[in-house]
Amino acid sequence: MTDKGYLRKIIHIDMDAFYASVEQRDNPEYKGKPIVVGGLPQGRGGVVATASYEARKFGIRSAMPSKKAQQLCPHVIFVFPRFAAYKEVSARIREIFSRYTDLIEPLSLDEAYLDVTDDKLGIGSALEIAKQIREAIKNELNLTASAGVSINKFVAKTASDINKPDGLTFIGPSKIESFMEQLPVEKFFGVGKVTAQKMKLMNIHTGADLKKLSEEQLSRHFGKIGRFFYKIVRGIDDRPVQPNRETKSLGAEDTFSRDLTTLEEMVEELDKIALTVFNRLQRYQLKGRTITLKIKYSDFKQITRNQSFTNGVNDLATIAETAKELLVKTFSEDQKVRLLGISLSNFGESIPYHNNRSADNSQLELF
Structure with a gap:
């Protein structure tokens, strides 16, 4: 059962193949072609940061070695990342979000939660706001975004992944439990490959299977996160959207x-x-x-x-x-x-800044 108390209106926005889409937008010769943003495969070889959807059709995925990506698609185009450009686009996306709410929790350059329970424009419909945001991103930035809309963060985030790319999925309160019951366990937040394998050995394949276990059983098998699984499979997620997330x-x-x-x-x-x-x-x-x-x-x-x-x-x-x-x-x-x-x-607490050396804010090479 879902929480019958105060219902939030939460949107999760996830840009589609963000780095690759920016490169295809800015470089017309890449349009419609398989491209990988990341390190080159030559020599020691780099890692895939993002792959365009054309590249994903060949099985190329983020965090894959670039050499493997080239083996899967010999004609793939490798593009070195331009983080300054991606940050600039991300700031413009954030400005679009802020037209509707100040309750914005960025997860990365291309992904954020929005709480539009009380939106600035008085629209009242989270689904309509999500539509307008996606249209603004498309019209102003020539990029596409997928959105999930629901009453909490977990369901909204899961929903945004359903109809990618350029998708919009709404899961209302009455649909949440059936949605969670049908969800494969590997789609649950906190369930990685090892946990998913453990669950399958226990004959737990879907949310419905997970729901059969008591909170005590889940805690015994999976530790603290077992309590989270117990709540989430019932559509209960009380985590607020945090606009000023502390540095972890x-x-x-x-x-x-x-x-x-x-x-x-x-x-x-x-x-x-x-x-x-x-x-x-x-x-x-x-x-x-x-x-x-x-x-x-x-x-x-x-x-x-x-x-x-x-x-x-x-x-x-x-x-x-x-x-x-x-x-x-x-x-x-x-x-x-x-x-x-x-x-x-x-x-812990902040410290006074006494160092006279200029701080080196350069990022070490990741690719």
């Missing part, structure tokens, strides 16, 4: 032109990454109580290791040394490293 983590990472094989090489790269993280912490005046090391190996297996502190830290020595200690604990001579990253999270 801050970090930097680098994908290397060749695999790193020695501890000395890795330590040297961690020093560089730690400096970038330190400068960003200074820029945003933050202290983090948890330092996380991210490692991706040549076979694309990825692990993270972290260490937490009683008090927030932001000094370069602690960041670098902690990352190195975490690396040493995981180091194996037979594993080649493709990527290293350091991030801080669990932020």
Whole structure:
């Protein structure tokens, strides 16, 4: 059953193949062709950031190695990302949103939640607002967006993915439970490949199957998120749209032109990454109580290791040394490293900015 209390009007907007669509818009020669925005496949090879829908027909997906993408579609066009251009377009999309509401929660450059329960123009219909937003994006920016409309964030986000690209899906209160019951478990937020496989081994394939388990059973099998599954399969999601989301983590990472094989090489790269993280912490005046090391190996297996502190830290020595200690604990001579990253999270109070050095806000190469 859905919550019969106060019903919000929530829209989830998701731009269609955003980076690739901007490139096709700005470069007519790419129109209607399979393109990949990301790293080039030559040499060490990069990673797919976004693939156009023409490329997706060949099985190309985000986060796929560019070499694999080229194997799937030999005539695919690789385009290096222009983040400044994407940010500029994202700002214009945000301006369109703000015509209707100030309750906007961006999830990324191309995706956001909007709470239009009390919209600025007094339209009253979330479905009509979603239509107008999509039309404005199409007419003013020559891009398409898909939208999901419902009474909470989870259902709206799930709905926006149903009729992509250029789709609009409304799921009203009376339809939510049947919608959730028919939903495959891998479509549920928080259900990754491992959890989905575990569920299927338990003969849980759809929301209807998930609904048969009690909250206690779900918690026992899946931990804390089991309680979330119990609520969400019943259409209950009380999370508000947060226009000023706090920064959850801050970090930097680098994908290397060749695999790193020695501890000395890795330590040297961690020093560089730690400096970038330190400068960003200074820029945003933050202290983090948890330092996380991210490692991706040549076979694309990825692990993270972290260490937490009683008090927030932001000094370069602690960041670098902690990352190195975490690396040493995981180091194996037979594993080649493709990527290293350091991030801080669990932020506390802001700190006075006393550093005289200009903060390095440049992003380390990700592709």
